[in-house]
Amino acid sequence: MAITLIVGALGVVFDTTIVSVALNDLSKDLDAPLSTIQWVSTGYMLAVFITIPLAGWAQSRLGGRHLWIVALGGFLGGSILSALAWNATSLIVFRLVQGLAGGIMMPLMYTLLMQATKGRNIGKVMAVITVPTALGPILGPVLGGLILYLADWRWLFLINIPFCLVGMWLARRNLPDDRPAPDHPRARLDAVGLLLLCPGFAALLYGLSQVDGRTGFASAQVLIPLLAGLALVGGFTAWALTRAADSLVDVRMFRHRSVASSSTLLFLGGISLFGSMLLLPLYFQQVRGATPLGAGLLLIPQGVGALVARGLAGRYMDRVGPRAVALVAFALVAASTVPFAFVTADTSEILLMAALFIRGIALGAAMIAPMGAAYVGLEHKEIPDASIITRVAQQIGGAVGIAILIVILQQNIGDAHTPNALANGFDHAFWWSVALTAAAVPLCLLLPSLPQPAAPADNKARKISKRTDPTAH
Structure with a gap:
């Protein structure tokens, strides 16, 4: 089941970062x-942020398998249309799909x-299911640079076709x-919550994406969407508390210490992962003169470590x-x-690649632990809300990390042009990355301390369980 889900998700995960290295080529060709x-x-x-909160409601209406196949089909259609785009506007619209x-x-x-594992062997489960989400930001730019070296930008989207087709077949x-059974009560869509939460997340992400190194967070194009997004999310929180479990996302999940602490750590982990993934390729290109493909290849040790x-x-x-x-x-x-x-401009690449390998190991573990801890002690019906909350926390953290480090980097680089002057600006940005990551260390003490019980270890145990449980069949 895990392999089935991973195959289908690979195209989505890589597509988040694979296009980042192609913006210059797209600008010229279109x-x-x-x-x-x-x-x-x-x-x-x-667009991703708009539909994340809808996942729980849609699953309750369509069922997980049917929803997965429908979503994969939509992603397949969007990928094909993106490859056929004739101008920038059409490509942007198809990317929204x-x-x-x-x-x-x-x-x-x-x-x-x-839900399938019923909360058992969480560590083993997370080790498998987080493979694509860890490799996406790390190997996506490498794959994108390789495709652009061998073919044109349209293959950035055509490469998704086999993932989607095989993923749909495996899912079936x-x-x-x-x-749900035909006579089962259908969950009603929280329309008010939808109109508050989805635009709120989108406004927050848009505001963070507009941060500029010269004006920072002080410009109107940043402040207006940020404040609007915070107001909408705050309004949703107040609304959701009155509707309890009938809201689009049950915010009462934060009463679980596991969910609250995990979301906080995933927010800070998003800053560490996505923020550094902005700094590292820029350092290799601007200071050391690497090509986009070369910068991607230099990041491979971090992916191997992950x-x-x-x-x-x-384990x-x-x-x-x-x-x-x-x-x-x-x-x-x-x-x-x-x-x-x-x-500096002359720092040994071997030393940096060794540090990246260790950093990849640490980042991989730093994502698995809080993501798995979020589900400790939850009931079956609470799992969809926990998945949405933790996913949003990580993505918002990534956007915040990128915005903060862009401001710090550009303010410290200024008008520098020489490699060593540029390296000095990157030094400041990396120190901030260290500090933001270190802030998460004491918060780790809030996570659950004890492992979950393991599932039966062998087939014999499962057979005994079935024979002694009259409802097993």
Whole structure:
């Protein structure tokens, strides 16, 4: 089941970052300024945020398998249309279609697997299911640079077709048919909550994406959408508290310490992951003169480290609990970022790649522990809301991290042109990244300390369980 979900999700995860290296090529081929082409990425992310809160309601109406297949089909259609785009406007519109489908899929992927495992072996489950979400920001730019080296930008979207087709076939074959019975009461859509929460998230993300290094957060194009977004999200919170479980997202989930602490850590983890993924490629390109493909290839050690971390973090999380794993992981992320705060134009690439490998291991564990901890002690019906809340927390954290580090980087670089002067500006930005990550370390103590009980270890145990449970069949 995990493999089925991962195959379908790979296209969505890579598509979030794969286009970032192609903006210059798109600007030339579609004869549009970068300020317009930037909406190919920004519009996609806004569309993702619009549909994330809808995942729980849509699953209750359609069932998980049917919703997964419908969302994959929508993403497939958006990918094909994007590859056929004839100008910048059409490409932006078709990317919105992709984003609307992708926003449903990511929280749904976590929900389906956590519901199937009934909260057991959380570490092992998260080690598997978080593989694509960890590799997307790391390997996406590498894959994008390789495609642009071998072919044109349209293949950035055509590459999604096999993931979608195979993912739909596997879903029909392997996912349980959990559609509600015809006489089952249908969940009603919280229309007021929809009109408050979805535009609120989109406004927050848009405002953060408009942050400029010269004016920071003080410009009207940043403040107006940020304040509007905060007002809408605040209005939704007040509305949701009056509707309890009937709201679009049940905000009472924050009464669970596991959900509240995990969301906070995932917010800070988003800053560490996405913020650094802005700084690292820029450092390799601006200071060391690497090409986009070369910068992507230099980041491979971090991706390899993230892969290595999956099994280790999952195993230890089930043994000693998420608190200890998160504490060590966030401390190691901060420590392994320190070497980049001393970078110069001549710093050894071997040293940097070794630091990236260690940082990848730490980041992988830092994502698994809080994501898995969010589900500890939850009932089956609460899992969709937890998936939505944690997904939004991580994405908002990433947007905040990028916005903050853009301001710090551009203010410290100024008019610098020489490699060493540019490196000095990056030093300041990396120190801020270290500080923001270190702030998460004491918060790890709020996570659950004990591991969840494991599922029956072998087939014999499962057979005994079925024979002794009269409802097993």
